[in-house]
Amino acid sequence: MNFLYHYTSLNGILGILSSRRIWATHASYLNDASEFFHGLSFAKQLAGGIFMEDDYLAAFGWAVRHGLEAVSADELYVASFSEKADLLSQWRGYCPAGAGLCLGFDVDQLRTFCQGKGYRLEQCIYEHREQIQQVEDLVSKCFEGFPKPRLTRCDFENLDSKSKVDAEINYRLRTSEGSEKPQADAAIERLCAEITEIAPLFKNQGFHEEAEWRIVARHPEEPTKFRTASSYLAPYVELEVLSEPAESALREVIIGPNPNQRRCESSVKMLLASFGLSEVEVKTSPLPFNSW
Template sequence: MLSATNRGDTGMLLYHYTNQAGFLGIMESGTLWATKIQYLNDNKEFFLALSIADEILKERLRTEINRDVVIRLIRFREALPRMNDVNVCVCSLSENGDLLSQWRGYASGLGGYSIGFDYEALKTGFNRHDYVLMKCCYQPQEHEDFINNVIDTILMMFEGQPEPDHAEIEKPSAASRLFQEHLSCVAAVLKDSSFSEEAEWRAISRRSLSPAELAFRPGHSTLTPYHKLPFDNRQNGCVREVIVGHTPNSDLAIAATHTLMQKMGLQVALHASQIPFRNW
């Protein structure tokens, strides 16, 4: 996963934790993998936002008197179950480039890598591919504020406009489709407070991707859909640093990585993790 931190005159860096195979694939292809949100390691993340949104919408419906707005809010609730099918893909982020929990979780615990990217270059490249970078939030009040803001934004956009097809309330409308799209982005950054140590960021697709845009890889128990997200390294040199993870052969690992960087024509800061950890 990625992280952001300050590194002197190089500006803010983002790190991607991965194992050896992932490191080679990322560096050789110039792409990161953005996973379909419903297939993340903790599948409760996505449904946390949907549950909160449902409660907020129910509360608003108790007090709303405008008939068009009532129908609109009901359609927002009707859209929640359909969000299981949206193809929103995310690439996870964290504000710490050398964090033990991330080495354990993303680098197979041994011989992994943390790739440091220039934040501005990465953000610019992601924007060209219709992705946005957002910081995760962990506090319940923040979660409610995010979702209320989505609801208020959509209602304001359609203020004064009649909501169509009152007699067929189960049918989606332009407002409910837009609500679904906006909530998908928010759902990607709402996390339980127990994960706050990760200080996570995420790159999120701004729209639901078409099936033709998805690739698939083997997962633990099912195929996992993902999207190949270029980071344009050759164009803007956004890889700035590589941290070699825990291994009994640290010197050899650094030497091999240095040779690989030379072969690829990359000048990056290269060093070993400073976290005391032994898994051998």
């Protein structure tokens, strides 16, 4: 895979070239507001199951669930791309009728930009089983660093009911208030940070055709700005992906279905030349889609 594609409007390419930036929207204000919390809910369900069903590890399950309640999408911003160029569903969903463009960015250049900023360029995960597995792996990793019960599971199971309750309470107190609290807190904090990193990559399997990749910018250094959405203001930051020396990040532009496709193609070539980007390839979509 050489390119990742960003679908936009005619106004969009004007803004991107003028500013050398693309917008990354706050994760709580994406088109599907539930996306971030989709992955978080898996972890909460897993922790709740441990707490309710496994008395031996109930203190661990409670600590994980309690920690995850504080996780939010604050200071988390997302810019979206697709592996697929000239995709009908993308023209329909993300571009104005008869006036859409698909911008092809060099993957290596995007990755270099992200590495320099401490951001991440990652592929979205659509398969439900894979999403669950990733969360389970993180919770298991968390338990490796979490204080362990002082009794073995076998010894615990051999206790009478009252002694089991006493052991469970003792484990909870040791990890929530006692000497082992710092170790427990550190393990939970690492888990919450890791969940925050992967949650923006979880998407409903029904959107798998989009083959989406995302730049995930956590605690970005860029200032927060605001744009109008249909019924609210959406916070965003501007990522300077076309800054020096990465001007070559933009490699191609595809003109979407358009009633004046040839005229649009000619004007986009003139626009690119005015920014010193004459080598960017300009193509037209052959899709017989009429939306105007």
